[in-house]
Each structure stands twice: as C-alpha cells, then as structure tokens.
Amino acid sequence: MTDPTAPIDFPALSPKAPRRAKALMIQGTSSDVGKSLLVAGLCRAYTRRGLSVRPFKAQNMSNNAAVAADGDDDSTTKGEIGRAQALQARACKVAPSIHMNPVLLKPQTLIGAQVVLRGRVLGNCPARQYHLMKPQLMPAVMDSFNRTAALADLVIVEGAGSNAEVYLRASDITNMKLAENADLPVVVVGDIDRGGALAAIVGTHALLTEDERARVVGYIINKFRGDLSLFEPACAVMTERTGWPWLGVVRWFESADRLPAEDALALERPAEGSGKGLRVAVPQLSRVANFDDIDPLAAEPGVEVRWIRPGHPIPAETDVVILPGSKVTRADLDVLRREGWDIDILAHVRRGGRVVGLCAGFQMLGKVVRDPEGIEGPPGETAGLGLLDIETVIGGEKRLVDIAVTDQRSGQPIRGYEMHMGRTTGPGLERPWFLLDDGAGGPARREGAVSADGLVSGAYIHGLFGGDDFRSHWLTGLGAAASGLDFEARTETALEALADHLEANLDLDALLAFAR
Known part of the structure; x- marks a missing residue:
C-alpha cells in the first residue's frame, strides 16, 4: 500500500437499505474507558427486553480478532x-458479521498496521499513509452501518479512542464524523478509575465544535469505586460547564476479567488461578495476538498462568511454557532472543518441561520463518527455536476458518478457529498433534506437530483451551487437576451479570429514549 490516495479496490457497495433501527453512539474521552464492555452490556440488556440489537464499531485497532460468520459480497471465504465486536454480537445472541466492524487495524510496528477492510486484508500501512487513506473508507463504513441497521431494532455504536482528537478531525471515520454522517445521538463516557474524569469531560466539551456538542445527549462516568456522594459535586460541575445531562455513574464491574478483552492492556490483570497446581508461563510478546486463547487456563482454579513481561526471566519452576500468537512472528522471535527467553525455553525443555506453540508460536518452534514478500516486516528470514522439525513461509491467502471437529488421536471434540498467513512444511508434520475428523467420511486432516520426545507441541488452532473436554483431557495428561469448569457458561453468566449491573447503575429506559 504505497499510495494512500490511490482508489481502493473493494467490492461494490449495496444499494442503501432502509434504516430500520434506531441507534445510539457510545464515545469515550480516551482509550480504555470501558466503551467496549458498556456496549456489550447494553447489547445484552436490550436484547433481553425483546429488541433485535446489533453492535457496530467503524474502526477497531486490536490484534485480538475473531472469525466472522460471513465475508464480503464477492468473497467465498x-x-x-x-x-x-464478536463478544458484543454474542451479547446480542447473533452471529458476528464483518459489517459490525468494517475496518480492523492490526498493529505490526510502532507506526504501522495491517489494514483489514470488511474482513479481508488490504495490506500493511504506516500510520501517516493510513491517515491519508481513511476518507476513502467512509463509503464502505457507511454501507456496513446501513446493512447492520437494516437488520435490527437498535444499533449500539462504539467510538474509538478519544472523541476529541480534533487534529484528526479531517480523516475521522469512527467518532464525530460518523455520528454526523449517520445522524447519531452521542453519549460520552469518562473513566474515573484513572482519575481526571472531570477535566476529561469538560475538556472534551471545550474541544468539540458547536454542532458536535449538540449531538451529545449526556455523559456517563464509568468504573467508579467508593462513596458516590463525594463525587456528586464533580458531576454538578461537569453539567454546569458543558450543559450536558449527567446520565449516571457505573460502578466497578468485578467480573470484567471473565470476558474476552479487546487489547493487550488486559494483560495487566493478575492471574485468576489459585497459585497452586500447574504453573504456566506465557512470554508477553511485542505484538501478541489472540491472547484470549489463554483465558480458559487462567480460569482453572488448579492452574497458575503468569504472563512474563520484558525484563523478567521465565521462572525455572514453570511446568508449561505457551508461546501465543503474534502479528509479527520474526520480530517477536527477535524479542524472545533479546529477552533471553529462548535460552530459558531451551533449558526448560532440557529439564523435561513442556512447550506449546499456538499459531505464530507454533511457527516460532520450527527451524526457520521466512517472509520473502515482507508481509510482516522487512523481507528476510529468522531462525526459529528449532524445537520442531518444521519451516514456515509467510505469504499466500489468509486462512480464516471456524473449526468444530473431533480429534481421532485423543477422541476429544476440538473447537476453535484458524487465522493466519503462511505455509508450514517439514518432517515434523509427520507427527501431528491432532488428526481432525469432520465426520464427513473423508480422511482425517493432520494438524500441528509434536516433537519426538513429546515435550513440544504446536498447532495453528486458536481457542483450543476454550473446549472444556479438550482442556480437561490436556490438563489430566500433564498430571494436573481439571475442575470441570464450563467456560462457555461462565462467559454467558458474566454477560448476564454485566447486563444486570447496567440495569442497576443506569436508567436504561431513559437511555433508550435518546436513540433515534
């Protein structure tokens, strides 16, 4: 993507569908104020009231992605x-669609990202080029919004980052410019947990234009802990200075860590396990992707999951090292070596410890990773850890597929998805981790690889540990205790609790009345 002003080749837009849905937009004073969680809770709360609800976020920046149930009109994948947005779709009890999040940015460097438009990769783009390209994406964004709104009674729209980044106003496609184009009423959310909520709300008002201010129907303060009576005078100041109604305070939601997180800020959470039993270490890579693969293990009371941050060694007492997904496999191999984690992992295996690689982590376990086209960074190749006799070439079409099969080797159901670019070959594949049988009568598909001594295994399948039967089987095979946790039910319970929490903290009837 060298010319950001060149016309973008995306499928023809559909004729504008009649807008059936009312809509309400949730914008924030900054990133991580809790917009995504609030939208998920509102989606479930209004769905429980019998409304057909859909989420929408024009642009998201995250390496935590999900496979949608659809592709664009001219795509067979x-x-x-x-x-x-996939979690929000689940809150609405509908399948995730590419039109719920038409633009996805997957960071690869400090100043660039892979751009995914309506589910398919456009290419890699430095931030400055993407800034120039964004206005071209607005027709696709509006088309996706209109398609989403044609299917529902209510659309809850989520903004991105801060809604008052006025220096980016000309290229905005996800905050006030979207609100203007789609004629959306806006609720502004401030985060009291990080402090400065009063200044954030008043400062946002000061930076918006008169027309933008007029779109705001009120503000909400999120993540409150403590005595509300001490904070109410601040709300009076905010209302006086802005003229915006105070729509309520949402207290801290204790079960937030039971729901998939949007970005790597969630890795600051403490481990949920008891600290006893199986000890799992996960190196925190620079561009870690789909890290919610680890959540089901962290939820097990007999498992301690520890994310290893840069500057810290992998503890010698670790039982299992898991290499997670990454958006930049070769660059994160360099991170492993810079941090000395490669030495820790090799010593761990010599002591009889286990290693598991998921997706890019699987690629890192091989002999070499090649990127001749420079898809993830500068063209070249990087030596892997050499723990599996495989080689990977990054390139080709991106594989995006849901998986619901049976593993012939273990007899366990395997649920998950694949999301990767690249082809892995080598003798190590002759010892696959899984033999996947889709029940259609054909030969089972080999997936992944296991080392000759059985200590190292890897595969491209994300979401493996979310399957209760497989997770229990895997833990038992390591001599660890499986709790019988129903992880899917746990997630549903958390969504229900979130909806209850918002019902108790906000006047949802009044909030719904603002939608139009």
Whole structure:
C-alpha cells in the first residue's frame, strides 16, 4: 500500500437499505474507558427486553480478532473482526458479521498496521499513509452501518479512542464524523478509575465544535469505586460547564476479567488461578495476538498462568511454557532472543518441561520463518527455536476458518478457529498433534506437530483451551487437576451479570429514549 490516495479496490457497495433501527453512539474521552464492555452490556440488556440489537464499531485497532460468520459480497471465504465486536454480537445472541466492524487495524510496528477492510486484508500501512487513506473508507463504513441497521431494532455504536482528537478531525471515520454522517445521538463516557474524569469531560466539551456538542445527549462516568456522594459535586460541575445531562455513574464491574478483552492492556490483570497446581508461563510478546486463547487456563482454579513481561526471566519452576500468537512472528522471535527467553525455553525443555506453540508460536518452534514478500516486516528470514522439525513461509491467502471437529488421536471434540498467513512444511508434520475428523467420511486432516520426545507441541488452532473436554483431557495428561469448569457458561453468566449491573447503575429506559 504505497499510495494512500490511490482508489481502493473493494467490492461494490449495496444499494442503501432502509434504516430500520434506531441507534445510539457510545464515545469515550480516551482509550480504555470501558466503551467496549458498556456496549456489550447494553447489547445484552436490550436484547433481553425483546429488541433485535446489533453492535457496530467503524474502526477497531486490536490484534485480538475473531472469525466472522460471513465475508464480503464477492468473497467465498469468511472475514475477521475485532474480538470486542464478536463478544458484543454474542451479547446480542447473533452471529458476528464483518459489517459490525468494517475496518480492523492490526498493529505490526510502532507506526504501522495491517489494514483489514470488511474482513479481508488490504495490506500493511504506516500510520501517516493510513491517515491519508481513511476518507476513502467512509463509503464502505457507511454501507456496513446501513446493512447492520437494516437488520435490527437498535444499533449500539462504539467510538474509538478519544472523541476529541480534533487534529484528526479531517480523516475521522469512527467518532464525530460518523455520528454526523449517520445522524447519531452521542453519549460520552469518562473513566474515573484513572482519575481526571472531570477535566476529561469538560475538556472534551471545550474541544468539540458547536454542532458536535449538540449531538451529545449526556455523559456517563464509568468504573467508579467508593462513596458516590463525594463525587456528586464533580458531576454538578461537569453539567454546569458543558450543559450536558449527567446520565449516571457505573460502578466497578468485578467480573470484567471473565470476558474476552479487546487489547493487550488486559494483560495487566493478575492471574485468576489459585497459585497452586500447574504453573504456566506465557512470554508477553511485542505484538501478541489472540491472547484470549489463554483465558480458559487462567480460569482453572488448579492452574497458575503468569504472563512474563520484558525484563523478567521465565521462572525455572514453570511446568508449561505457551508461546501465543503474534502479528509479527520474526520480530517477536527477535524479542524472545533479546529477552533471553529462548535460552530459558531451551533449558526448560532440557529439564523435561513442556512447550506449546499456538499459531505464530507454533511457527516460532520450527527451524526457520521466512517472509520473502515482507508481509510482516522487512523481507528476510529468522531462525526459529528449532524445537520442531518444521519451516514456515509467510505469504499466500489468509486462512480464516471456524473449526468444530473431533480429534481421532485423543477422541476429544476440538473447537476453535484458524487465522493466519503462511505455509508450514517439514518432517515434523509427520507427527501431528491432532488428526481432525469432520465426520464427513473423508480422511482425517493432520494438524500441528509434536516433537519426538513429546515435550513440544504446536498447532495453528486458536481457542483450543476454550473446549472444556479438550482442556480437561490436556490438563489430566500433564498430571494436573481439571475442575470441570464450563467456560462457555461462565462467559454467558458474566454477560448476564454485566447486563444486570447496567440495569442497576443506569436508567436504561431513559437511555433508550435518546436513540433515534
């Protein structure tokens, strides 16, 4: 993507569908104020009231992605969207669609990202080029919004980052410019947990134009802990200075960590396990992707999951090292070596410890990773850890597929998805981790690889540990205790609790009345 002003080749837009849905937009004073969680809770709460609800976020920046149930009109393959929008779709009890998140940015460097438009990869783009390209994406964004709104009674729209980044106003496609184009009423959310909520709300008002201010129907303060009576005078100041109604305070939601997180900020959470039993270490790579693969293990009371941050060694007492997904496999191999984690992992295996690689982590376990086309960074090749006799070439079409099969080797149901670019070959594949049987009567498909001594295994399948039967089987095979946790039910319970929490903290009837 060298010319950001060149016309973008995306499928023809559909005739504008009649807008059936009312809509309400949730914008924030900054990133991580809790917009995604609030939208998920509102989606479930209004769905429980009998409304057909859909989420929408024009642009998301995250390496945590999900396979959608559809692809664009001229595509025979599925697309991908941000994990947060997939969770919001689940809250609405509908399948995730590429039109719920038409633009997904997957960071690869400090100043660039892979651009995914309506589920398919456009290419890699430095931030400055993407800034120039964004206005061309607005027709596709509006088309996706109109398609989404044609299927529902209510659309809850989520903004991105701060809604008052006025220096980016000309290229905005996801905050006030979208609100203007789609004629959306806006609720502004501030985060009291990080402090400065009063200044954030008043400062946002000061930076918006008169027309933008007029779109705001009120503000909400999120993540509150403590005595509300001490904070109410601040709300009076905010209302006086802005003229915006105070729509309520949402107290801290204790079960937030039971729902998939949108970005790597969630890795600051403490481990949920008891600290006893199986000890799992996960190196925190620079561009870690789909890290919610680890959530089901962290939820097990007999498992301690520890994310290893840069500057810290992998503890010698670790039982299993898991290499997670990454958006930049070769660059994160360099991170492993810079941090000395490669030495820790090799020593761990010599002591009889286990290693598991998922997707890019699987690629890292091989002999070499080649990227001749420079898809993830500068063209070249990087030596892998050499723990599996495989080689990977990054390139080709991106594989996006849901998986629901049976593994012939273990007899366990395997649920998950694949989301990767690249082809892995080598003798190590002759010892596959799985033999996947789709029940159609054909030969089972080999997936992944296991080392000759059985200590190292890897595969391209994300979501493996979310399957209760497989997770229990895997833990038992390591001599660990499986709790019988129903992970899917746990997620549903958390969504229901979130909806209850918003019902208790906000006047949802009044909020719904603002939608138009």
